[in-house]
Structures are given as C-alpha cells and as structure tokens.
Amino acid sequence: MATPNELTAMRRAIAISAQGLGTTSPNPPVGCVILDRDGVPVGEGYHLRKGDHHAEVNALTAAGERAEGGTAVVTLEPCNHHGRTPPCRQALIDAKVSRVLMAVMDPTSRGEGGAVVLEQAGIEVERGVLEQEALLVLGPWLHSLRTGRPYITWAYTAGAAEGGDDQAVKELRRMHDLVIRRDGTIEEGVRSGHGGDAFRVPNPPLGKESEKVLHALTEAGAHTVLIEGNSNETANLLADLVDCVIIDVPDTPPSSVPLSMNGLIPPGFRLVNVGDVGLRGRLIAKREISRDRH
Incomplete structure (x- = not known):
C-alpha cells in the first residue's frame, strides 16, 4: 500500500x-x-x-x-x-x-x-x-494509441461571439499537439515544441472529407488536436469524431452554470467538469460512447 x-x-x-x-x-x-x-x-x-x-x-x-x-x-x-x-x-x-x-x-x-x-x-x-x-x-495519449487517431477536443463559446486570444485560450492551446484555428489555420499548440523529425504541421486546407482530414492529422504525428470556434469547418467535418467539448459560457458564474446548461451539452456527451475562466463559466464534457472503431 x-x-x-x-x-x-x-x-x-x-x-x-x-x-x-x-x-x-x-x-x-x-x-x-x-x-x-x-x-x-x-x-x-x-x-x-x-x-x-x-x-x-x-x-x-x-x-x-x-x-x-x-x-x-x-x-x-x-x-x-x-x-x-x-x-x-x-x-x-x-x-x-x-x-x-x-x-x-x-x-x-x-x-x-x-x-x-x-x-x-x-x-x-x-x-x-x-x-x-x-x-x-x-488518457488522450492512450486513446490515440488504442484508436490509431488523435484525441480531438472542440472548444467554443456558447451563444456569443468568440472570445479573443486571452490567457485561458493560450493555455488550452499549449496542451495540444495541433490547433486548428477558426480561420482554418493549423499550428502547433507550442510553437516548435516537438522534436524536429517526430512531428510536422500539415498544410491547410485538409480537404472536405472527414476520413482524409483525420488521416492528415494522424500522419502529422498528432496525438491531440484542438479545434477552435463555433463555425470552424473542421469541427463540422469531424463532429462525430470529437471526443471532448469545452464550452465557455459568458456572463455566467460557475455556480449558475448547471442550472442553465440545458441545451449547451451536445447529445452523446456527458458533463465531467464545471469550472471558471475569468468571469465566465466553463463546461467540459466527454463523449459517452467509445469511438474506438475510428
């Protein structure tokens, strides 16, 4: 013991x-x-x-x-x-x-x-x-080994215009191998953070088919991918493959989020954490059903 x-x-x-x-x-x-x-x-x-x-x-x-x-x-x-x-x-x-x-x-x-x-x-x-x-x-590294694809997180703001590059957003990026920005730009979460021959940043656009997009991200060497923004085209393409969603709720104290979260969590996801980022609440939900077949 x-x-x-x-x-x-x-x-x-x-x-x-x-x-x-x-x-x-x-x-x-x-x-x-x-x-x-x-x-x-x-x-x-x-x-x-x-x-x-x-x-x-x-x-x-x-x-x-x-x-x-x-x-x-x-x-x-x-x-x-x-x-x-x-x-x-x-x-x-x-x-x-x-x-x-x-x-x-x-x-x-x-x-x-x-x-x-x-x-x-x-x-x-x-x-x-x-x-x-x-x-x-x-967990995300093990998931990637098991499935043969990156662990995908989609982060966005609920019911409001997207926020700027505040410190909380930058910290979230730093925790992922690749970040797909709202405008389709793809970059390392930590610029030049990986070993030179172990990783590469794919050139956009990644294509219009989910399997090709997923293949490009996997071939890049990414185990974790962050997709930013409500209107991100890649998020729409890979919606069925997203493993985790992070939803910022503006002007809502964390203590009030559970009372007002109806409709905020996408179907098929389970709320695992409620926190705060500055003056807004943050919900973290993970997919309930394993996507190992992908």
Missing part, C-alpha cells in the same frame, strides 16, 4: 507531467518524483519531447545519490527498451532505488515490461497507484 507521502508524491508527479502536454508526442507526458529512504522528496522531473531525457532520468539526476534506497514515484510504467535514450528501468536499477510506484501500465512496453524487470532486480513494485488521476493527463 502507498503511504501518505507516496500518494502526495504521485499527485505531484501527475501535476508536473502535464508540463509535457503539447510537446511530447509521439511519446507520452510522464512525471516522476524521487523520495529518499526517509520519504522526503529529493528530485522530480518530467518528459518534455522525444529525444530528450525521460521523466525518471530527470528526477534521478536532480536527486543524485539521495535516490539510493529511496522510492521512485512515476505516472507511467518505466520503459523497457533502448530507443533514443536508454531504458528508464535500468536507470532506476542503477540508482539503487528500493521501491517503484507507478500509476498506469505502459501498453507499448517491450518484452516482459519495465515493471517485471524491476522486480527481477529485487526492487519492490506497486502498480495502479492513483491510476484514474494519472489518466487525466495520460
């Missing part, structure tokens, strides 16, 4: 893993926290982009010798293969940690898997720690 310190560390790892949203594709956004043998945090790190060090290595580097005998708390099972970087499970073994907690198992793990190799090295492993919380960050 995870201790209170370890649960706190996992929530911290989940929080910092989100720093990689919008830049890690095709790799997953992962966070890691290292606790020393007394349970005190001594290092943390996250994965930024393909080709850079993974979260575990960054956290171990920060911790140094204090990692020996300690615990690694990581949001995704440590990788078990040599790619552009050495396997993270070996870095943990070499650092002589005594325990590894992981939230989500990696479906792309090679061979026996990083968790099994860690156990064979005599390291105690705990799986599924705060898995559902970690899926808030890792």
Whole structure:
C-alpha cells in the first residue's frame, strides 16, 4: 500500500507531467518524483519531447545519490527498451532505488515490461497507484494509441461571439499537439515544441472529407488536436469524431452554470467538469460512447 507521502508524491508527479502536454508526442507526458529512504522528496522531473531525457532520468539526476534506497514515484510504467535514450528501468536499477510506484501500465512496453524487470532486480513494485488521476493527463495519449487517431477536443463559446486570444485560450492551446484555428489555420499548440523529425504541421486546407482530414492529422504525428470556434469547418467535418467539448459560457458564474446548461451539452456527451475562466463559466464534457472503431 502507498503511504501518505507516496500518494502526495504521485499527485505531484501527475501535476508536473502535464508540463509535457503539447510537446511530447509521439511519446507520452510522464512525471516522476524521487523520495529518499526517509520519504522526503529529493528530485522530480518530467518528459518534455522525444529525444530528450525521460521523466525518471530527470528526477534521478536532480536527486543524485539521495535516490539510493529511496522510492521512485512515476505516472507511467518505466520503459523497457533502448530507443533514443536508454531504458528508464535500468536507470532506476542503477540508482539503487528500493521501491517503484507507478500509476498506469505502459501498453507499448517491450518484452516482459519495465515493471517485471524491476522486480527481477529485487526492487519492490506497486502498480495502479492513483491510476484514474494519472489518466487525466495520460488518457488522450492512450486513446490515440488504442484508436490509431488523435484525441480531438472542440472548444467554443456558447451563444456569443468568440472570445479573443486571452490567457485561458493560450493555455488550452499549449496542451495540444495541433490547433486548428477558426480561420482554418493549423499550428502547433507550442510553437516548435516537438522534436524536429517526430512531428510536422500539415498544410491547410485538409480537404472536405472527414476520413482524409483525420488521416492528415494522424500522419502529422498528432496525438491531440484542438479545434477552435463555433463555425470552424473542421469541427463540422469531424463532429462525430470529437471526443471532448469545452464550452465557455459568458456572463455566467460557475455556480449558475448547471442550472442553465440545458441545451449547451451536445447529445452523446456527458458533463465531467464545471469550472471558471475569468468571469465566465466553463463546461467540459466527454463523449459517452467509445469511438474506438475510428
């Protein structure tokens, strides 16, 4: 069982893993926290982009010798293969940690898997720690692996003219690989944020057929796509494939949104969160029925 310190560390790892949203594709956004043998945090790190060090290595580097005998708390099972970087499970073994907690198992793990190799090295492993919380960050990446297409979010303002480039909109863009603007412009959520040979921005127009549009976005290397605006042509083409809608409700305090949201949530979507952005409420709804066949 995870201790209170370890649960706190996992929530911290989940929080910092989100720093990689919008830049890690095709790799997953992962966070890691290292606790020393007394349970005190001594290092943390996250994965930024393909080709850079993974979260575990960054956290171990920060911790140094204090990692020996300690615990690694990581949001995704440590990788078990040599790619552009050495396997993270070996870095943990070499650092002589005594325990590894992981939230989500990696479906792309090679061979026996990083968790099994860690156990064979005599390291105690705990799986599924705060898995559902970690899926808030890792869920879209896993969805993209499972379906073979990007996770698509459509963001717009209800019943009003679209807002400008405020800070909340910019932050939302930063969390996605690709952004399709209202005028059809396509850009990286974080400009030049991905590895040079791992990602490209497709040239508009993407076409008039949904399958061709989806193919172009997938071939670009995107795992997450944000479509902006009520009247976005791409949103209309891909309406049946949208996985998440984010609806800003102007001049409506968050506490009043649930009372006035009739008709705001599209059919087939389930409200999962009500928040606020400045002076307006924000609804987040996800599709109720899996679209895995796409």
